[in-house]
Amino acid sequence: MPHTAPPPTASPHNHAHAHAHAHEDVHHDLHADQGALPGEHPGRDPNPVIKVTDLAWLEFQKPDLTGTARFLRDFGFTPTYQSTTELHVQGTWGGSPCLIVRRGKKSQFLGPAFFAADDHDVLRLAEALSAQGARVHKLPETIGGTGVTVRDPAGNRVRVVSTVDSLLRLTEPDDPESTVHPFNFHGELRRPNATQRTDIQPARVQRLGHVVLQTNRYQEVLNWYLHHFGMIVSDFMFYPGQRHRGPVMSFIRCDRGNTPSDHHTLALTLGPVNRYVHSAYQVSDLDTLAAGGDFLHDQGHYRSWGVGRHVQGSQIFDYWRDPDGFLVEHFADGDMFDNTLEPGWAPMTASGLSQWGPAATADFMGIRPGRELLREIAGVLSSLAHDDNEFDLERLLGLLKVARS
Structure with a gap:
């Protein structure tokens, strides 16, 4: 049964100092674990069709494969196949390509493969x-x-694949470039008479971690993935004051039984437009992530948000925009859960997206002035004008509250 904890309460001490130290209180009670209430979504299907084991790759369409290849190398990928019409890149752990990019007239996300x-x-x-x-x-x-x-149900093209050709691992387990830096802490001396130096270079992506999709048919799409792919929810989020209406975001992992898998392989969030939000790629540690970020900055690329550590999933993160505006994430040190854990429940707030780090930016939140915001506003008007979706006026008010939180 899910563990249900009572809502946390503020202490007199916190009330006494709230005004004087308001900047210290944005994460108050952030880490309280709350389970489902009676009758809430269980986060899994009792009889799924199959159980996918991992995310295989993501497919995009872009008009400029040369510029795309340049950014992906700067981001830390290794190209494995390139023609005039198609580009594949992989991480150092091998397996399958992380990304398959096909030439097309406009930039768009085509869909995931599991x-x-x-x-x-x-x-x-x-x-x-x-x-x-x-x-x-x-x-x-x-x-x-x-x-x-x-x-x-949101219209995304989804592939489920098997027996694909396996790409070679680019690093061995004992390769210094694939291992975590040795640290002197917790009283353990692991680096006597040696310095710590991190080269400013591409971050060397190890593997594809997850993809986040937005849909105005959130519950329907969520249940579709749980039933057909056997995935299970790690964490639900709800709009403050609207828990009675159900969740608006879910972090979903693969069910590998007692073998832990990523906290989320797929995340779904309610919004006015069916679209790609971001995808995430693992690197070895914080030094690699931060140095890779400096390299991207030096090459003139746009940082959307970072560096920080998430709450749901716990990843250290750093978000970037590619030349076509797609949001991509470096991450390290993410949670791994087996199938025994029940979903957590938490309110969705901007300040609750990270444990530490800079505040979530307007760009990351999707409210930075530009074409993306205009598309989102047009989507709001369209969704509110039709009743074949879940994004109504109350949900719009909840989303606006999140952006202001």
Whole structure:
């Protein structure tokens, strides 16, 4: 059963000093763990069709593959395949490509691909979604293997794949560049008579971690992934004062049984527009992340938000915009959960997005003046004008409250 904790209460001490030290109170009670209340979403499906094991890759379309390749190298990827029409990049841990970018007239996110446990699960999923036209097919020779391609309720193209060609690992476990820096702390001397030096260079991405998607049909999309892919929720978030209406964001992990998996492989959030929000890529540690950020800054790239540490997932993060405006994240030291943990519940606030670090920026929150904000405003008007989605006036007011929090 989920653990249910009573709402935390402020102490007289906090009230006494709230005015004098207001800047110290934005994270008060931030780390209180609260479980589900009776009747709330359980965060998992009792009888899923299959259980995906990980995120395989993400697919994008962009008009300028040369400029895209340059940024991705600066970000820390290694190109593994490039033609006039397609670009693949990988992390140092090998496996499958992290990103597949195809040439197209406009920049857009095409969709994610997930790993099935085996070919039988690919077939099982195709049979379950055959009414939607799902069929097992061979993947391109540049990838290998088989897959099934479907559309989720938000319209995202989603692939589930198996037996893809495995890319070689680019570093060995004992490679100094793939290991965490040795630190002298906690009374343990690990670096006697040696200095600590970190080169300002690309961060050397190890692997793809997660993708975040926004949808105006949040509950429907969430339940679709839980049922068809066997994923389970690690944390729910709700708009302050609107918990009775249910969650508006979920951090979702793969169910690998007693083998821990990333706190979230997929995150879904309610919003007026169905769109990509960001994707995240693991690096080895804080030094690598920070030095890689300095390198990106020196190359003229735009930092959206960072460096800080998240609450849900606990990752150390650093967010950047690529040349086409897509948000991408370096992260390190994320949580890993097995399938025994029940979902946590927390209010969504801007200040609650991080444990430490600078305040969430207008760019990260999507309220920086520009084309993205204009698209979001147009989406608000469209969603409010139709009743075939979950984004109504009360939800809009909740979202505005989050942005001001």
